[in-house]
Amino acid sequence: MRAAGRDLLLSTRDLREVVDPSPPTPLPGVLPGIQGVVLHQGEFLPVLAWEELPGGRRPEGPPEALAVLRTRLALPLERLVGTLDELPGPWEEPDDDDAARGWLGASVQLRGVAVRQLDVDGLLDLLRRFRSEH
Amino acid sequence: MDQSFDDVWAECEDLFGQARETLATLKEPQPAHVVQASVNALFRTTHTLKGMAGMLGYPVFSKAAHRLEDIFDLMRKGRLRSTDSLIETLEAGVLALESGLDGLRRGRPEPEDYLQPVRRQIGELEAMARPTEGQAQDLTTLLDLPPETLRALSDYERMRVTAVLLAGTPIHGLGVCLDYSTFDERLRAISEALAARGELISTLPWDLPPEREGLAFLLLWAGATLEPLPVEAGEALESRQLVDPALIPASLRAPASPEPAPERLPEGPAAPMAPVHDGEILRLPAQRVEALEARLMTVGQLRDNASRLLRRVEEAELDAPRALLSEMETGLLDVQKSLLQMRMVKVETLFSRIEPMVKSLSRDLGKPVRLQVQGGELEVERSLLSRLADPFLHLVRNALDHGLELPSERLAQGKTETGTLKLSASQWGRNLRFDLRDDGRGFDLARIEARGLELGLLEAGERPDPDRLLRLSLEPGFSTQDQASQISGRGVGMDVVRSEVESLGGEIHLSTEPRRGSLIRLTLPLSRAVVNCLKVRCEGQVFGIPLASVLRVQAGRVPLRGGERVEVLGTPIPLESLQACLSLREPEAQRTFVVLTQQGGPAGRGSFEVAIGVDQVLGRGDVLLRSLPELAQTPGIMGGSPQEDGILWVVDPEAVLGLAMDSLMRRVASV
Numbered sequence: 001m002r003a004a005g006r007d008l009l010l011s012t013r014d015l016r017e018v019v020d021p022s023p024p025t026p027l028p029g030v031l032p033g034i035q036g037v038v039l040h041q042g043e044f045l046p047v048l049a050w051e052e053l054p055g056g057r058r059p060e061g062p063p064e065a066l067a068v069l070r071t072r073l074a075l076p077l078e079r080l081v082g083t084l085d086e087l088p089g090p091w092e093e094p095d096d097d098d099a100a101r102g103w104l105g106a107s108v109q110l111r112g113v114a115v116r117q118l119d120v121d122g123l124l125d126l127l128r129r130f131r132s133e134h
Numbered sequence: 135m136d137q138s139f140d141d142v143w144a145e146c147e148d149l150f151g152q153a154r155e156t157l158a159t160l161k162e163p164q165p166a167h168v169v170q171a172s173v174n175a176l177f178r179t180t181h182t183l184k185g186m187a188g189m190l191g192y193p194v195f196s197k198a199a200h201r202l203e204d205i206f207d208l209m210r211k212g213r214l215r216s217t218d219s220l221i222e223t224l225e226a227g228v229l230a231l232e233s234g235l236d237g238l239r240r241g242r243p244e245p246e247d248y249l250q251p252v253r254r255q256i257g258e259l260e261a262m263a264r265p266t267e268g269q270a271q272d273l274t275t276l277l278d279l280p281p282e283t284l285r286a287l288s289d290y291e292r293m294r295v296t297a298v299l300l301a302g303t304p305i306h307g308l309g310v311c312l313d314y315s316t317f318d319e320r321l322r323a324i325s326e327a328l329a330a331r332g333e334l335i336s337t338l339p340w341d342l343p344p345e346r347e348g349l350a351f352l353l354l355w356a357g358a359t360l361e362p363l364p365v366e367a368g369e370a371l372e373s374r375q376l377v378d379p380a381l382i383p384a385s386l387r388a389p390a391s392p393e394p395a396p397e398r399l400p401e402g403p404a405a406p407m408a409p410v411h412d413g414e415i416l417r418l419p420a421q422r423v424e425a426l427e428a429r430l431m432t433v434g435q436l437r438d439n440a441s442r443l444l445r446r447v448e449e450a451e452l453d454a455p456r457a458l459l460s461e462m463e464t465g466l467l468d469v470q471k472s473l474l475q476m477r478m479v480k481v482e483t484l485f486s487r488i489e490p491m492v493k494s495l496s497r498d499l500g501k502p503v504r505l506q507v508q509g510g511e512l513e514v515e516r517s518l519l520s521r522l523a524d525p526f527l528h529l530v531r532n533a534l535d536h537g538l539e540l541p542s543e544r545l546a547q548g549k550t551e552t553g554t555l556k557l558s559a560s561q562w563g564r565n566l567r568f569d570l571r572d573d574g575r576g577f578d579l580a581r582i583e584a585r586g587l588e589l590g591l592l593e594a595g596e597r598p599d600p601d602r603l604l605r606l607s608l609e610p611g612f613s614t615q616d617q618a619s620q621i622s623g624r625g626v627g628m629d630v631v632r633s634e635v636e637s638l639g640g641e642i643h644l645s646t647e648p649r650r651g652s653l654i655r656l657t658l659p660l661s662r663a664v665v666n667c668l669k670v671r672c673e674g675q676v677f678g679i680p681l682a683s684v685l686r687v688q689a690g691r692v693p694l695r696g697g698e699r700v701e702v703l704g705t706p707i708p709l710e711s712l713q714a715c716l717s718l719r720e721p722e723a724q725r726t727f728v729v730l731t732q733q734g735g736p737a738g739r740g741s742f743e744v745a746i747g748v749d750q751v752l753g754r755g756d757v758l759l760r761s762l763p764e765l766a767q768t769p770g771i772m773g774g775s776p777q778e779d780g781i782l783w784v785v786d787p788e789a790v791l792g793l794a795m796d797s798l799m800r801r802v803a804s805v
Contacts, residue, residue: 025780031768039776
């Protein structure tokens, strides 16, 4: 998938479903890391603000889809690239210099490019830390 | 857990609910035939539970249900009399089974004996009802009926014939001929009418006279008199008394089974029947189903409106569509409320399970207890209450077992002999609050500290405060009891209570006062609710303020700003804008404010009021509140409700009061 200006891998174990995007309604007040909420199956679903994460970048365009994580967080995706049945190579340790290391995990070489996996646990920890520090 | 069994679990829950209700009716004096109908219903319920447990693969549960079923069988056969102590034992037995079922649902292993709390009492009942050699009697031969008809009676029906005759109740036969096309309806109507006036023992096929067409039945009925006959013209073939109980030899009556004497029914309408659930699982109270049906009519109207709306939009008559849309919105809210209502149950369904348990424990422990409950009318989601039941029952058992002292100890401390246990349920903002308060000895903090050191949860030399010590008691494996008590030491610890409450997104808080008692407070978030709100506009957004916390709405004479004081009914109170509370852009000034008060009573002791400035008051209305997931929880917001023009945010009045005070303090500090 492509999100926050990067190609990323997302484990299907963390994914609940992919849905069409709808514009999120902002929450009253400031909630770092969250753009707002969308209604999904009758419940509110928070939508991530990639650009507010450390090392996060503003999306290059409107989202093509929303990836709904099992933990009930929606990730706006710029593009769905496809699925990998098998990893083409071994996982590689991430580059420590990347400011996004708190929410990105190991990388794998895809057509000569290192693509990092989204670390969902790390992302949730980060969002919770934002809340407690806010 | 296999999700495909969800329906079976739900049916089991319903069956337990029915059993509790039916047992409750047996505590009141009832005519004999009503008692009989209730006992029959309980027999069927436990029989069904036994089968379901077998289906779910729980043989020990099935065996325990079978044991209760046997007791009900003995009752319906007249070998056990319905007494207060018997009903209490059965209530405790049903409760123990229900708790056991709850444990199974959470993946706990089967206990050795579900009925352990009432094992002794049930054993006594079984021994009491066991017939001695040669005592079995069958008086059916006394009925003035052909032998082939008598042979058609089942063992149970023979037992009943014998029992009612020994009790001195006449047995009548009513032969009826019913039309082919309506015989099922008519037979049901006649049977119900007879059952309402006495005991319908059997319905047998009957010989049709040669000149008649249709189907003939003989109804065997026990009661004072068959008159007036509950039949329509031409239906009755014959009606007569089949045996006179006076003919039964006195020698046979002496060892009579403990069949209660039939009570004379009052004149006029038939006595109300105890709930009888003929194997039919009704998941919803009937009035709620009726409410749903009424709402389905509303849905029909909405569909019609939608069709009209479409036509008019096509015809470009745009004013009318607005009114129709508004009507549709109201109607849909009604439907949503009704559907939500279906998922709600009153807290009293939990409290009603606790009452018999307290009675039984009080008796077993020799500790007289006064149980006080409050807030039983509060409605919460069924799933939440169901998950909360086991922890709550454990807390009650703990309070009686360890919290309350024996009467002698209480008297020595200058307390009343009878202990008090108070249970209450209430709604506070976005939370439900369950309190369990007792006036016993309180938590033994010294003992908790010693145990904490022993378990390595505390370090030597550490001086933990009472809160920390109380929290230790919620740690896994923590118990200050040297030996597991039969009452509360059955493997469900305080850590399990905590984990269940936390898995529901709630928290548990303990407080104690030595020799004065303890308070255990469970706070759980509301997931959905219908909230009556005052709708206001601020910073272009619409907010709902729960009306339960609104004391007054007032317009100021002059523009007002946050930090100022306003006079409300002669009393100056502080004012803060809603925008400041919610970290929104503050307005220049506002003219309208809403006076919020702490829940727990306006102007009550300890309550305080703050005026919250808003841009505009829009009106009031019910909104269907949806809670916000953890990652979207925003200070001061209880949840939201999708509306025609976006999401209406419902504020949490308690939180807003706190935020307003914080904001006012910051203003003071910055001056």
